[in-house]
Amino acid sequence: MVKNLQKKINTIVAKEEFCIGCRLCEIACITAHSKTKNIIKAFKGEYPLPESSIVFEEKGYVSFALQCRHCDDALCVECCITGAMTKKDGRVIYRKELCVGCWMCVMVCGFGVIAPDINTHKIKSKCDFCLETGKPACVEMCPNEALVLKETHEQD
Amino acid sequence: MNRTDYLIIGNSVSGVNAIEGIREYDSKGEILVVSEEPFENYSRPLISYFLGRKISQQQTRFRDESFYSDMKAHLLINNPAISLDCSNHAIELPAGKKIRYQKLLIATGAKPWFPPIDGLSNQLEGIFTFYSLNDAISLAQYIESVNPDNSVILGAGLIGLKAAEGLLMRNIPVTIIEMADRVLPNTMDVKGSEIIQSYLARHNSEFIKNDTIIRIESENNKIKRVILKSGKQIETECLIIAVGVRPATTIVKNSPIVVNRGIVVDNNLKTNVSDVFAAGDVAEAPDFFENKNALIPIWPVAAKTGKVAGSNMTGQNISYAGLYPMNSIQIFELPAISFGITNPQSKNFEILEKHQPDSHFYRKFVLYDNRIVGCILIGNINRAGIYNLLIREKIVVTAFKKDLLEESFGFLMLPREVRKHIVVGESMEV
Numbered sequence: 001m002v003k004n005l006q007k008k009i010n011t012i013v014a015k016e017e018f019c020i021g022c023r024l025c026e027i028a029c030i031t032a033h034s035k036t037k038n039i040i041k042a043f044k045g046e047y048p049l050p051e052s053s054i055v056f057e058e059k060g061y062v063s064f065a066l067q068c069r070h071c072d073d074a075l076c077v078e079c080c081i082t083g084a085m086t087k088k089d090g091r092v093i094y095r096k097e098l099c100v101g102c103w104m105c106v107m108v109c110g111f112g113v114i115a116p117d118i119n120t121h122k123i124k125s126k127c128d129f130c131l132e133t134g135k136p137a138c139v140e141m142c143p144n145e146a147l148v149l150k151e152t153h154e155q156d
Numbered sequence: 157m158n159r160t161d162y163l164i165i166g167n168s169v170s171g172v173n174a175i176e177g178i179r180e181y182d183s184k185g186e187i188l189v190v191s192e193e194p195f196e197n198y199s200r201p202l203i204s205y206f207l208g209r210k211i212s213q214q215q216t217r218f219r220d221e222s223f224y225s226d227m228k229a230h231l232l233i234n235n236p237a238i239s240l241d242c243s244n245h246a247i248e249l250p251a252g253k254k255i256r257y258q259k260l261l262i263a264t265g266a267k268p269w270f271p272p273i274d275g276l277s278n279q280l281e282g283i284f285t286f287y288s289l290n291d292a293i294s295l296a297q298y299i300e301s302v303n304p305d306n307s308v309i310l311g312a313g314l315i316g317l318k319a320a321e322g323l324l325m326r327n328i329p330v331t332i333i334e335m336a337d338r339v340l341p342n343t344m345d346v347k348g349s350e351i352i353q354s355y356l357a358r359h360n361s362e363f364i365k366n367d368t369i370i371r372i373e374s375e376n377n378k379i380k381r382v383i384l385k386s387g388k389q390i391e392t393e394c395l396i397i398a399v400g401v402r403p404a405t406t407i408v409k410n411s412p413i414v415v416n417r418g419i420v421v422d423n424n425l426k427t428n429v430s431d432v433f434a435a436g437d438v439a440e441a442p443d444f445f446e447n448k449n450a451l452i453p454i455w456p457v458a459a460k461t462g463k464v465a466g467s468n469m470t471g472q473n474i475s476y477a478g479l480y481p482m483n484s485i486q487i488f489e490l491p492a493i494s495f496g497i498t499n500p501q502s503k504n505f506e507i508l509e510k511h512q513p514d515s516h517f518y519r520k521f522v523l524y525d526n527r528i529v530g531c532i533l534i535g536n537i538n539r540a541g542i543y544n545l546l547i548r549e550k551i552v553v554t555a556f557k558k559d560l561l562e563e564s565f566g567f568l569m570l571p572r573e574v575r576k577h578i579v580v581g582e583s584m585e586v
Contacts, residue, residue: 016575016576055539055566057566057567057568058568059568062568064567066567073463075456075541078173078456078459078460078463079455079456079459080218081199081201081202081218081455082199082202082215082217082218083199083217083218083219083220098215100202100205100210100211101486102201102484102486103484103486103491103493103537103540104455104456104484105541106484106493106537106538106539106540106541107482107484107493107495107537107540107541107544108456108482108541108544109541110541110542110544110545110548110578111541111542111545111578112538112539112540112541112542112566112567114541115538116491116537116538118486118489118491119489121486
């Protein structure tokens with residue numbers, strides 16, 4: 001028997017040996033989720049800018065960028081008490097309007113990539129795998145292939 | 157319908173996840189869900205948000221309106237399962253209606269527990285439990301009609317504190333009475349309890365610890381005051397009893413299904429009777445740390461066991477690895493998360509902790525054999541899930557022990573091979 005419901009899509013993985021810490025991935029993420037989608041217009045004219053969905057870690061010469069893995073059996077979806085975190089076409093999608101800020105997803109996400117905003121009771125920003133274009137902007141922008149798409153076997 | 161391939165008793169988080177678990181592997185088999193409650197779908201932890209008027213009744217759903225039709229699952233609400241006949245693979249519903257099943261999941265959850273209190277009666281107005289949406293609706297209606305000056309909550313566990321928050325949001329002062337010497341005695345350690353209590357105390361709430369209610373006095377069928385063991389008396393028109401829950405095992409009472417405190421299940425979520433599974437708060441499932449079964453009535457366990465049970469009902473052989481207590485509670489603007497063993501009583505555990513009283517920041521780790529077995533995060537819960545991962549994967553933390561307490565803790569502090577394993581994602585298909 002096969003899993004019916006989940007079409008697993010490619011996953012973004014980080015390769016720290018190629019990451020130089022330029023943080024262009026964050027710029028790309030913000031631009032891709034801005035109103036104008038234009039890097040200059042977004043950064044010079046939009047307020048507030050969306051937050052990047054990337055968690056960037058850096059210490060000395062070691063750095064890497066992490067974002068949602070869109071896990072197959074996503075614990076954040078399983079543990080969401082409102083249905084704000086939901087699985088759609090293999091992606092973990094966050095529906096802000098449903099979120100009450102219970103932080104169950106923050107509690108269970110093993111990558112630590114769901115950032116809580118304690119004051120607004122919402123998640124700061126959640127990777128949507130660039131839903132609109134289908135091509136993650138951070139991966140496209142990375143000059144060194146430190147962020148790459150990992151091919152995963154598609155199940156149907 | 158008189159027969160179904162899959163029958164699920166209970167329509168809360170476990171039942172819903174079981175539907176999804178079934179549909180991952182079987183898109184055709186008939187699913188019937190029976191629920192004693194009058195609602196199509198709601199999330200228990202959301203009732204405190206509803207009470208606090210942060211969300212509407214409609215917003216207590218945790219699945220979309222199209223969920224049951226998308227899943228091709230039939231749902232019968234207002235239908236408590238009355239009896240179970242395992243040998244005939246059948247259950248009885250009200251009005252003598254019988255349903256036969258191929259596979260059965262018992263996901264009946266739990267029921268609020270009542271301590272022995274003189275004068276306690278369900279005939280009295282103004283006394284509530286805080287477990288179901290119906291409880292929250294009745295409480296909200298009562299508050300709106302009576303406008304009580306204050307309220308009393310018996311029990312300072314998670315349910316009691318969230319009920320308190322809901323009432324405080326309606327500007328009703330609360331007095332919380334707890335038998336133990338501190339709030340959240342089951343999830344927090346002493347310091348964690350103190351921090352949360354002192355924070356709550358700034359919000360129109362009062363705590364009475366090491367005490368309990370021994371008598372309720374009423375007038376005209378309505379609660380008037382409570383008398384405590386210490387002799388103290390509190391006048392109130394509104395009492396919420398939140399001392400805990402017990403597995404709702406009534407349905408298996410006259411069956412051969414083995415019940416300890418809850419329905420005993422194995423790693424496949426199977427009971428001792430063939431074709432009968434149990435999941436969620438009613439189930440006593442394998443524990444993560446110890447080679448025994450345990451009751452862990454929390455959402456993540458209910459979701460996971462429901463999902464695994466559902467998958468296994470289709471013939472899969474998925475093993476449930478066991479979980480440990482984990483709770484996330486934000487009271488007003490103070491977030492707190494705890495995992496596993498937070499308050500060990502033996503000296504075999506190593507404790508790491510850091511407390512900054514000014515900022516409510518508190519972080520504590522309980523280690524055993526150089527692995528994290530428990531953790532408390534208050535004030536700053538950023539990346540809490542990484543600790544959950546370290547517990548679940550039983551990662552040896554010796555090399556980065558000191559870094560655990562840092563607010564900036566991340567994968568960079570992990571040894572390279574451990575980090576790469578996680579970051580590249582090889583080990584993370586949970």
